[in-house]
Amino acid sequence: MKTRDRLLSAVAALAMATAASAQAATPGGGDPGQATPTTSDAADPAQAVAPAPIGDEIIVTAQRRSERLQDVPISLAVVAGDTLQDRSIQTFEQLAPLVPNLTIAKSPAANMIILRGIGSSPGSPSLDQSVVMFIDGIYGGNARQFSAPFLDIERLEILRGPQGALVGRNTSAGAINVISRKPGHEFGGYVNALYNFAFDGPTVEGAVDLPVSDAVRFRVAGKYSDMGGYLYNSYLDEDQPSRREAVGRIVGVVDNGGPVVVTAKYEHSDVRSNGIPMQVLAPTKGYPLDRSKDTYLQDDNEYDNIHANNASLQFDVDLGGPTLVSISGYSAFVNRSLIDADFYSGNFATAIFNQKFDQVSQELRLVSPDAGTFRYVVGGYYSDSKLMEQRTTGVLFAPPASTYREFRQNNEVYSAFGQLTAYLTSQLRLNGSLRYTHESKTAHYKRWGGPQAATDYIGVLQEAIAGDIEAGRVDPAVGIQYEFSRNAMVYATFSKGSKSGGFQGAISNATAEAFEFRPERSTSYEIGAKLTLPGVGFLNLAAFDTIYKDLQVSAQIPTNGSLTAAIFTGNAPEARVKGIEAEFSARLASFFRFDGSLSWLPQAKYVEFTSGPCYPLQEPDGSVIGSCDQSGERLGFSPRWSGAMNFTAETSLGSDLRLTGTLSPRFQSRSYRDFMNDPVTEQKSFTKLDARIAIGAEDGGWELALVGQNLTNELTVGFGGAGGLANTFLDPGAHIVTIDPPRNISVQAKIRF
Template structure:
């Protein structure tokens, strides 16, 4: 189906969503079905979603389970203007087009919280979902009530807690095409009169869909295991104590990457281009062809990512008269080991081996007043300490084609020194954060209120980074001088040995104000002004330091320290109940103005350098709604229109062959002012239909259809116009038969039934332009999973 047909389909769907808006002219019958109320904790107290003056979407445990949403990445299908992408060396989470970029030194623009605990690094967003109560996506700066400032929004995940009745559930999913198996067990219920417990276990595997022709296997082969135990103790009506213990792992063998779309640019001196595929064939005496279109095949010598997580959360609530005192204590940690075959071919080029050890302890104490007075408030203190130890090594195998390619430049002796050598990096950082926050609501009439909030945060960071070379005999080399052989060799890849240290001590004050007006008894309108900031820090992955700090080669300019990112957000929204309670419609219009936006810029060789981009403006409209047409038929959907523009970004990275960066005079820096950011489609939307058929014998058939639409978008951080993702509509569906009061269920789940080819991330090939003397390159691209159909069985007992 062509793109314009998809657009017409999306327009027709959006028109259907707008139908409830006219329902006030023709009141629905008194026996119209009522919508189930959605409860959220976006403001740190249980509230109806209709009463919260924030652009927020919530996915219930039922929707998460029925849609087969197994991670944060798949939440994006159902929340317009929310995206998650994996890259060659990191993970990006974006809300309204704003993300942090791939650098372990970044705080998260879209911060993730699980049971109130800040999950401070993007790697944790890859962890699988298990036994959740709900997922809330809060859009816009969240700088008052959550434990860590965020400039784009927040992902708030709430795990399921023990109930008052015994519960047991066993589910198993099998998908034969990609070898997926998913087994989940949940046991829950009272242990005594005052203690309840819940145990959740996950064991899942998948072989993958991308054929690695080098190793003869499918990729990525994922293996996930999680075990979580939750205890709730209520010694009296005044106390509520919850302890959660969790241990997990999520491992991958291989990646969903293809190398494709060769790019050739004639040499300015010879007029001849050397295609990257030809260079590989020449240096390796093998056939390594870049495809023009994808076919779910790749060449690679092997990648892996092994991740282990653990977290402990203790939540204590004590009633103090009409107030509630809450203390949330958290320990969160992970380790990972990753190997990236980062030339992304089956040729022996180079790889990057990295590992990270992250530990975090946090404490929040807050007091909450009753909500029904003229004045109500929430206030508290927050503390967090964390440590990170990161190491990586760029390694050149003994049979590397890169060493062969550099023989004419370096000479045979120097090129042989490169074989088996590596350039290593170590980074350490300690961070301490303290904050005081308060939010006051003034109900100056029965239907009007003003909400004032503020947070003062102080944060200190101490960090060090060392870049050093290791010889082909395994000897760690000193920094040395510009004439040392290994320094000369690695300087060709813009790597400069150095050792730097730094410390930061910064603070920020983030006020907000919201006006909220209720009308017609069930509807609400709000206006808000919010501010936010994301703290600065230190670049983990740069291969060179700024020349004023250290380094051997003045011509290789690296990065070290970057400044905080700031935002002002203006928003107006309304939440409407229509059709006599059978429908609801939420609309939000916003404008976010960013200063010193933090970005990660590929240097064209092997490094990502952090820089502050300058200024950007993001504005748009978000709409979502539900309509219970009849008791057993529900229509739901949402859309987001996003307008993103860099208003001042003179130091963006250049894409390969960009006209104002042509060798030999190009310096790799291009002006992106006026450009749109990658992964920001102008229009995103989804629509879903749930239709239930109840049979007289007690059986029930639930049919669900979801259409997910995205406009075209750029896929590369360099904003390369030659590689964009076309507009698409993805189709997901589920048919489930259940009986005996839902004690059993058998379901068929189809995802991406139209078999759309969707690129979630792409970038230029590392070292390709270097090997071809700047005349040939290509792209590596991450693809989403193609069509899959799975069978799932569930037993409740």
């Protein structure tokens, strides 16, 4: 408690001091007539809002209405679409290093999204995410739901901490808003082509605005990528995983200047990977930590393929004051994966992971005008989703040990929410938000065994389990803001978040007694300051303390000699995280800009978890037979210090040419790359360096650039865990790990028209 009080006092004192100086420098709170540009009609990447330019306001929609970043009482990071293109960010895994306290890693079964050390574990894909993605307002709680590559993005908003009261359900740890670019009023577009020398492959992305009339306009965007891998498979003599991506999107807007604006979007993506980014780690058996593997399957290569379709229809209706917003959404994907389940050249076991998911949703919200003493957002949400999950494990030399598991889940959600902001004075405002969610889930699990269970999906029925959950929950939030001026604001918030309970999924060791796990709940306190230095930049600070009850944890556990790769899924009674985050940007000279973010996470631990999972060779000492006491242990993926910075210099070369250079160091202190504090997965402190140098036209019409990532060539672990059947066949202490990409250099060409 004393540590928290000192942290909060220090931030408050700094905020007050800076606010006082900002108020003195800008009497009256700045220029009240200053225009606030929006970005919904951006015609090309040059028009997208980015945190970098000091003269531009950064507009976000984190609270379901358009607001200045500096007015939003949330710890919020914004990444512009131009930044994603310039840094050659192709996937969500590559995004994470740009944002401290954010981790996005890949495991054999699913992706993980973790904020401030909290996120859904990878053991069971049936778990809802604790950090939810919203793509153009459409909820994406499944780990695979929006795994398509980035395409024509206007900006990303990363909201840290519980957001359930207003943003959406299940956001017990945070949310990521992805906003696509909308059609412009004039014909134009861009082409962005990149060739990566290390991965020996091209990426081509482009978009074009097609205005049919003053009232109707379209934007068509597409992307194709064919990249090689960075793990050398010595058995197959090839680099893996190679990745081929094709994605297309069309967005249409009908706006005749009347009270109704209609926006429709359809997107299709096809991602195919030859090989998976996993390698076995068993140094005593000749498998050290490096960028190599030797997996093979007799009849096929490992693969991970996903096909997805997403569509939305939005109506914005001006009611002569308030605006009614209707968003109808459809999201579906099919995922098929084949994995060498022993993770080395033994050819003893194989595994198949298949998922099929579809979701329909409808949201209605009424948004008040940005004027008056009381401003509100009220609305309702409905969704219906279906998940079918198949998993097989085939033990090739002992067919009776092979299993086929099938899991089916239906999930129906009703939700009502609202926010009221009271402008008590020109400087003081109070915020209150509330969401009620009623959720019902039904699930059916079956497991078959026998010689053909893993290949033909048949066998002897070994287990049949059914379950249902129906419950309601309330997520409130209250906050206070005080503006010393337009350039200085401090805030304090109290919020609660939650995540629904669920079922084990298609794991091999599901039992009726442990089929269901409990909901997750969070309580968070946050204070912060948002400070703008006109003509120079901004500094945003946040200090937080969040307690989680019944934190959901899922992880693969050692086989201990058996022929089944078991999964632990359960609840940690209590966990706690607290720390400080800073976002900043400063133009120190007309030709030089410095921006970035820092995080300090002094506490991130399981307060109580006496029946947690064990890592390989760990001696069980927990309150349940075979479990381990993780109480007091630090949470995985939670370095005490992390940061990302950008130093950008630009100068005119004459003849309408401009030279731009960016140096981008990013660092993390020591952390565990699993959920069990396994010393083998400990990642030491590291610093990685990205860089970019570009020459182009002064008006932005074209640009040529050289882009470097991980120039220090650091060897780092993205995720680690128990070795699955490698624990049985290779080494009881074996692990499987994902390795982050090595140094790579690309050449990039952009044309805007």
